[in-house]
Amino acid sequence: MERPEAWQLLDESWERALCIVAHPDDMEFGAAAAVARWTRQGKWVGYTMVTSGEAGIDGLAPDECREVREAEQVESARIVGVETVDFLHEPDGVLEYGVPLRRLLAAEVRRHRPEIVITGNFRDTWGGRNLNQADHIAVGKAVVDAVRDAGNRWVFPEQIKDDIEPWGGVREVWAFGSPQANHAVDTTETFELGVESLKAHRAYIDGLGWENWDPQEFLEGFARPVGQRLDVAFAAPFEVFPMGWGS
Numbered sequence: 001m002e003r004p005e006a007w008q009l010l011d012e013s014w015e016r017a018l019c020i021v022a023h024p025d026d027m028e029f030g031a032a033a034a035v036a037r038w039t040r041q042g043k044w045v046g047y048t049m050v051t052s053g054e055a056g057i058d059g060l061a062p063d064e065c066r067e068v069r070e071a072e073q074v075e076s077a078r079i080v081g082v083e084t085v086d087f088l089h090e091p092d093g094v095l096e097y098g099v100p101l102r103r104l105l106a107a108e109v110r111r112h113r114p115e116i117v118i119t120g121n122f123r124d125t126w127g128g129r130n131l132n133q134a135d136h137i138a139v140g141k142a143v144v145d146a147v148r149d150a151g152n153r154w155v156f157p158e159q160i161k162d163d164i165e166p167w168g169g170v171r172e173v174w175a176f177g178s179p180q181a182n183h184a185v186d187t188t189e190t191f192e193l194g195v196e197s198l199k200a201h202r203a204y205i206d207g208l209g210w211e212n213w214d215p216q217e218f219l220e221g222f223a224r225p226v227g228q229r230l231d232v233a234f235a236a237p238f239e240v241f242p243m244g245w246g247s
C-alpha cells in the first residue's frame, strides 16, 4: 500500500498553551491525548469553555445539565494534567461570531498569556459533506481575531488595568480535527489518557444514546491514519495558523 504523504510535526518549543473551545467534550473528541503529552513534558495547558454544553443532553434541562457537564469537564481535564478550566457561560447552541465574543476571548488570552492557542476545527465541514456545527465555527473564527486583539492595547482597552497587559506573544493558533490539517503530534504514549478523558463525559455520552459506541475504538479510528503519516501508532492532526508576520 502506498504510504500517505508525511505531515510536519507540531512545534513543541513552548511553555504555555490555552485551549479555547465551544463545548465541554470538544477537546476530548480529538485533542486530549496531545494535551496529556504536553502536560507530561511539564508545559502549562489551560482550558477555556465558551459554553457549558448545557443544551447538549436532550433529556436534561439546561440548568441541571450545566452543573453535570462542568463537573465532567473538570474531571476530564484533570485526567490529562489540566488544572485550569474557565467557563465563560455563553449560551450553548446559539453562539454568534462577533465583537462581544472576541472581547471575551481576548480577555482570556491576556489573562493566561499563552504562546500557542488551540481551538477546534472551524472550517465549514469535517471533510466531505459532514457539516461542522455553528458554535465551533463561531468560536474558532473569534479565537483567531481575539489573539490579534489581545496584542493591541487600543482594542478592548478597558481590559488593560491592574496586572492585565496586552499580550502579543501567541505565535500560532492550532485547530485540531481540521480537514485541512497538515501537522500532527505523536500521541501513542498518552493515547489511553485521551480515551479516559473522553470517558469522563459519562452523562453526555449516555445522553447521545449511541448503542455500543466505544470511545476507544472511535478515537483509534481517527488517530491511526494520522499516526501512519508520522510512522507511529497514533497521532493527532492540527491545522496551523501562524500569527506573526513573515511566517
Ligand SMILES: [Zn+2]
Binding pocket: 022, 023, 025, 026, 133, 136
Ligand atoms: Zn462541540
